[in-house]
Amino acid sequence: MTGFELAAIKAALEANKPILGVCRGLQLLNVYFGGTLYQDLSLTSSQIKHLQSPTPQEVPTHHISVEKESSLGFLPENYMVNSFHHQVIKDLGQGLQAIAHGNDGLVEAIENKEKHVLAVQWHPECTWETENFDKKIFEIFANGDI
Template identity: 55%
Template sequence: MTTIGIIGTQYLNFEEQPFHENQVIYTRKAFTDALQTTGATVIIIPIDALDKIPDYVSMVDKILLTGGEDVAPQFYGEDPHRLLGLINPDRDAFEIAVIKESIKQKKAVFGVCRGMQLMNVALGGSLYQDLSLASTTVKHLQAPTKQQFPTHFVAVDQTSSLNFLPERYHVNSYHHQAIHRLSDELSSIATASDGIIEAVENKNNRLLAVQWHPEGTWDTIDSEFAIFKYFVDVL
């Protein structure tokens, strides 16, 4: 049985906290539901001291990086743009170290949305701090449309790990940041019609990430559940 470690998200902003103003470590139930349906065992890993990371990574077979705050631009050498959103540099530093330790221990990593962006930053790439800074024409932040409804198409590289998806694939979309300079250690394997990178991989290091949210549609769209199956059974 495969054990998946999900790096927990934090509520830090009191205005956002629904738990009587208590800070919490959490993950979306949709992630655990999807992974458990594949037969995997799931562990939520809290943000901790960096020297604990080798122990955490050794406890699991694979790592999942989820969505959340913007990645702090300090990690790719930029000052904050006025359109930068909420950041949590402590989470960024922890997850970047987890990515590097996972590569060292030869453990697979799957990133979703922010997870893909952070993977790119961890490996030397950079981000658009807001999509208004890119020549984008597609609505990548589909709200108020609900997550269960795909809203734009991506072109999937049929030689990539995602070749089980159609070449023209319909996805949901909830991001205002995106990959700008792609890491030399990653390959783009799906793009939107405006050129925004929608999925990346490094087959040698067992890295895979998507910009959309398969956890929002895994129980209604078979191909989205197939992404989780691939992560658990193959990656």
């Protein structure tokens, strides 16, 4: 986490601006709020391949379950997401709620509704053209509905 990233998060929070984190953005937000990370997936018991190469980035490769009362409650049950990361949340930061989990139990999305923070571990920017639900993530952010 760089000083610039910390300053950007702090400035957005102080200005009461919504924050949408994607992949590393989820990890940065978790650490900013005092959480910790597994530095590598090999330190977890996950059997899901989170580095989906050679599968194209726009192809979903594993399921997640989403809390229905969350900002992502519009996602269908057992939603499929893409995945290419090697770090994951270990301990959740203060004030954050885990709102989606993979079938391996790992956190796939977090939020803090009071501070207008939403973050996902997958990459909806790669699938928004083909996955209307991923497109809606950007729409709720743009509309300030986080």
